[in-house]
Amino acid sequence: MKYSNVFPKTKKTAPTGAESVNHQLLVRAGFVDQLMAGSWTLLPLGFRVVTKINEIIREEMNAIGGQEMLMPLLHPKEIWNETGRWDKAAEILYKLKDSREHEYALSFTHEEIVMDLLRKHIQSYQDLPVAVYHFSTKFRNEPRARSGILRGREFMMKDLYSAHVSEEDLMEYYEKVKEAYKKIFKRLGFEIRVTEASGGVFTDKHTHEFQVLSDGGEDTIFYCGTCDWGVNKELMDEKIDTCPLCGKKDIRTGKSIEVGNIFPLGKWYAEKMKVSFTDETGQKKPVWFGSYGIGPTRVMGTAVEVSHDDRGIVWFPQIAPFAVHLVSLPGGEEKAHVLYETLQKNHVEVLWDDRKVSAGVKFGDADLIGIPLRLVVSAKTGDQIELKKRSEKEAKLIPLQAVMSTLTGT
Amino acid sequence: MKYSNVFPKTKKTAPTGAESVNHQLLVRAGFVDQLMAGSWTLLPLGFRVVTKINEIIREEMNAIGGQEMLMPLLHPKEIWNETGRWDKAAEILYKLKDSREHEYALSFTHEEIVMDLLRKHIQSYQDLPVAVYHFSTKFRNEPRARSGILRGREFMMKDLYSAHVSEEDLMEYYEKVKEAYKKIFKRLGFEIRVTEASGGVFTDKHTHEFQVLSDGGEDTIFYCGTCDWGVNKELMDEKIDTCPLCGKKDIRTGKSIEVGNIFPLGKWYAEKMKVSFTDETGQKKPVWFGSYGIGPTRVMGTAVEVSHDDRGIVWFPQIAPFAVHLVSLPGGEEKAHVLYETLQKNHVEVLWDDRKVSAGVKFGDADLIGIPLRLVVSAKTGDQIELKKRSEKEAKLIPLQAVMSTLTGT
Numbered sequence: 118m119k120y121s122n123v124f125p126k127t128k129k130t131a132p133t134g135a136e137s138v139n140h141q142l143l144v145r146a147g148f149v150d151q152l153m154a155g156s157w158t159l160l161p162l163g164f165r166v167v168t169k170i171n172e173i174i175r176e177e178m179n180a181i182g183g184q185e186m187l188m189p190l191l192h193p194k195e196i197w198n199e200t201g202r203w204d205k206a207a208e209i210l211y212k213l214k215d216s217r218e219h220e221y222a223l224s225f226t227h228e229e230i231v232m233d234l235l236r237k238h239i240q241s242y243q244d245l246p247v248a249v250y251h252f253s254t255k256f257r258n259e260p261r262a263r264s265g266i267l268r269g270r271e272f273m274m275k276d277l278y279s280a281h282v283s284e285e286d287l288m289e290y291y292e293k294v295k296e297a298y299k300k301i302f303k304r305l306g307f308e309i310r311v312t313e314a315s316g317g318v319f320t321d322k323h324t325h326e327f328q329v330l331s332d333g334g335e336d337t338i339f340y341c342g343t344c345d346w347g348v349n350k351e352l353m354d355e356k357i358d359t360c361p362l363c364g365k366k367d368i369r370t371g372k373s374i375e376v377g378n379i380f381p382l383g384k385w386y387a388e389k390m391k392v393s394f395t396d397e398t399g400q401k402k403p404v405w406f407g408s409y410g411i412g413p414t415r416v417m418g419t420a421v422e423v424s425h426d427d428r429g430i431v432w433f434p435q436i437a438p439f440a441v442h443l444v445s446l447p448g449g450e451e452k453a454h455v456l457y458e459t460l461q462k463n464h465v466e467v468l469w470d471d472r473k474v475s476a477g478v479k480f481g482d483a484d485l486i487g488i489p490l491r492l493v494v495s496a497k498t499g500d501q502i503e504l505k506k507r508s509e510k511e512a513k514l515i516p517l518q519a520v521m522s523t524l525t526g527t
Numbered sequence: 528m529k530y531s532n533v534f535p536k537t538k539k540t541a542p543t544g545a546e547s548v549n550h551q552l553l554v555r556a557g558f559v560d561q562l563m564a565g566s567w568t569l570l571p572l573g574f575r576v577v578t579k580i581n582e583i584i585r586e587e588m589n590a591i592g593g594q595e596m597l598m599p600l601l602h603p604k605e606i607w608n609e610t611g612r613w614d615k616a617a618e619i620l621y622k623l624k625d626s627r628e629h630e631y632a633l634s635f636t637h638e639e640i641v642m643d644l645l646r647k648h649i650q651s652y653q654d655l656p657v658a659v660y661h662f663s664t665k666f667r668n669e670p671r672a673r674s675g676i677l678r679g680r681e682f683m684m685k686d687l688y689s690a691h692v693s694e695e696d697l698m699e700y701y702e703k704v705k706e707a708y709k710k711i712f713k714r715l716g717f718e719i720r721v722t723e724a725s726g727g728v729f730t731d732k733h734t735h736e737f738q739v740l741s742d743g744g745e746d747t748i749f750y751c752g753t754c755d756w757g758v759n760k761e762l763m764d765e766k767i768d769t770c771p772l773c774g775k776k777d778i779r780t781g782k783s784i785e786v787g788n789i790f791p792l793g794k795w796y797a798e799k800m801k802v803s804f805t806d807e808t809g810q811k812k813p814v815w816f817g818s819y820g821i822g823p824t825r826v827m828g829t830a831v832e833v834s835h836d837d838r839g840i841v842w843f844p845q846i847a848p849f850a851v852h853l854v855s856l857p858g859g860e861e862k863a864h865v866l867y868e869t870l871q872k873n874h875v876e877v878l879w880d881d882r883k884v885s886a887g888v889k890f891g892d893a894d895l896i897g898i899p900l901r902l903v904v905s906a907k908t909g910d911q912i913e914l915k916k917r918s919e920k921e922a923k924l925i926p927l928q929a930v931m932s933t934l935t936g937t
Binding site for chain 2: 122123124125126150152153156157158159160161163164167182184185186187188189190191192193208211212213215216223230233234237238239244247249254256258270271273
């Protein structure tokens with residue numbers, strides 16, 4: 118894509134009051150725009166990043182038998198009332214009434230709605246297990262929307278739901294999802310700590326959170342520096358000395374961002390909502406239920422929090438909006454054009470800054486936008502190309518042919 | 528995918544009160560589920576169809592320079608008030624108030640919100656034109672939700688918005704979108720009539736609708752049997768005799784389904800909302816604006832309305848959930864397994880009915896689900912495969928190798 122066509126362009130300054138790094142950089146670089154507190158437009162560059170994040174999540178959900186679907190966002194009060202969460206989650210639920218005096222909640226989450234779907238379609242043990250997921254919008258009336266796109270009042274979530282004949286089957290799948298989540302976050306570029314946490318308005322049981330250590334985080338976790346053990350501070354009054362898992366005295370404290378959460382919900386929802394199946398002996402039994410969430414927009418914000426410098430974003434290559442940022446300077450336009458066409462033909466995603474602005478402006482914008490590889494062609498570069506990785510300081514002059522064969526794999 | 532895993536399975540009967548063909552067949556075949564009047568879950572099979580529809584639309588939007596993004600669904604009253612549509616569209620708007628007494632509308636459409644975005648990012652003529660689109664959720668408080676998924680209270684829409692420096696530039700792009708829409712609907716499998724229509728709460732100007740002739744439609748159009756002329760009945764008190772375009776006396780009347788609508792909105796929104804740019808001479812001028820919509824879920828319903836028989840859906844191949852419906856009968860399981868693996872390896876999308884149920888049940892479900900090509904393997908078929916197109920009556924026995932090379936292109 119040519120940068121002259123991209124909507125919108127970079128901004129010199131961050132919006133007033135933007136405290137968090139992801140807010141400052143994503144807005145300045147043109148990835149997101151704030152409609153109101155906690156509510157964001159994914160601009161074309163940001164949409165590209167989230168699409169890549171979603172594709173990685175989708176592949177791993179499909180790999181564990183998840184079936185993608187899409188559920189409504191406007192939910193009838195009657196269904197939320199069945200579990201009592203119409204009242205229990207009242208603080209965070211957006212509610213409305215239509216002209217026919219029907220009452221609705223906006224999708225704060227989808228457990229009740231999935232359960233309603235399951236009870237219409239599941240009769241016997243042969244219909245189980247079921248694992249369905251969607252990428253959809255969540256609405257949460259947060260008292261204070263903050264931290265840029267990390268805590269929104271309206272945001273995207275991938276939520277997976279699974280239903281099973283027994284606790285054993287649920288917990289076996291729960292572990293499978295945990296492994297899939299670890300794989301997803303590794304593929305996304307994060308170092309993850311899996312921590313125990315409370316279930317909030319979802320469940321009385323403990324749950325597992327996927328935490329990324331970051332100074333920009335709102336959570337605090339205790340974790341072992343030697344093994345995998347970790348726990349959210351909310352579950353512990355005081356920091357302990359010795360790791361309960363490996364016994365080492367290596368417990369650390371860190372600020373962190375929760376990017377995923379999995380809930381072994383058990384029979385509670387099925388019992389409240391009468392979602393049952395007939396087992397092999399003809400007995401009616403409640404369905405065992407789990408839910409599993411990742412916030413793709415929060416993932417984008419987290420990536421910026423953990424990978425940036427004072428000049429801008431440093432995207433992990435797998436979720437970068439483009440693979441190559443091509444900069445043409447005077448005398449290099451023609452060569453840039455050939456390069457651009459060739460890269461596109463070979464399915465290398467390239468953003469070409471074809472504007473008539475100074476080298477300084479182009480370099481500044483390239484650093485701010487954060488695409489992993491910058492190529493510069495000008496009168497000066499001759500038969501070579503100046504190549505610089507966003508994560509490194511030094512640029513190198515490389516023969517055109519060498520760059521092309523590396524990028525296109527030919 | 529194995530049909531034994533698909534959630535949910537087919538149903539023998541249509542829901543009570545389901546009058547329209549798309550409602551009956553899409554529910555029975557397991558493509559959609561009704562949460563409440565006008566509100567539908569896209570089940571895994573339905574989600575596959577809509578994904579294919581969206582991909583065709585996306586390709587053509589990108590081809591005319593559209594940039595994909597994603598906008599919020601909860602809109603502040605203040606912005607809707609700027610055009611007066613907070614009141615003007617009150618009948619169809621869902622409104623709510625949060626605990627801080629802020630008022631919102633749910634996204635009935637996005638003109639105001641796009642305009643708000645544009646005025647924050649556009650300064651000069653050099654920032655124009657802009658064309659941005661998204662696939663997102665629309666909420667419309669329809670007095671009567673009906674016709675299955677054709678008229679919902681919550682549904683998916685692809686909406687494109689374009690902004691220009693002049694009426695001339697807007698109308699040039701408007702014609703480009705019109706051609707792109709014709710191409711999209713042709714690729715989707717429809718025969719389209721482009722008709723003039725009124726602008727409703729969007730504009731005082733005439734607009735263009737993309738209509739598919741169908742007895743299941745809610746609209747009535749007059750159209751010329753000889754040339755391309757057409758008009759929505761709402762614009763004409765009486766049917767005319769002679770075509771105003773070609774002069775032939777060949778005007779016909781038909782029930783039809785509106786699958787797309789394009790609006791040359793002009794300067795009205797920019798003037799109300801003060802969205803301006805500076806032209807070459809330094810003068811401030813209002814932006815020229817257009818919006819362009821297609822309802823992908825309505826497209827799915829329309830495809831069923833125009834392509835089905837008394838046994839079920841007959842999907843157009845390009846939007847079918849799978850390319851091949853593989854049916855294994857006793858003695859054919861092993862061969863089916865090899866076939867299934869080979870087709871998947873060659874990226875042919877195949878649904879394998881691997882259940883232990885009768886041939887009659889499998890054939891009935893295959894007809895109901897409507898995948899374009901059915902392959903049957905059993906003890907009887909020997910080294911051959913029974914092949915039947917969903918749109919034809921006769922099955923043929925074909926050598927395995929011939930089927931494979933046709934399907935995999937090898």
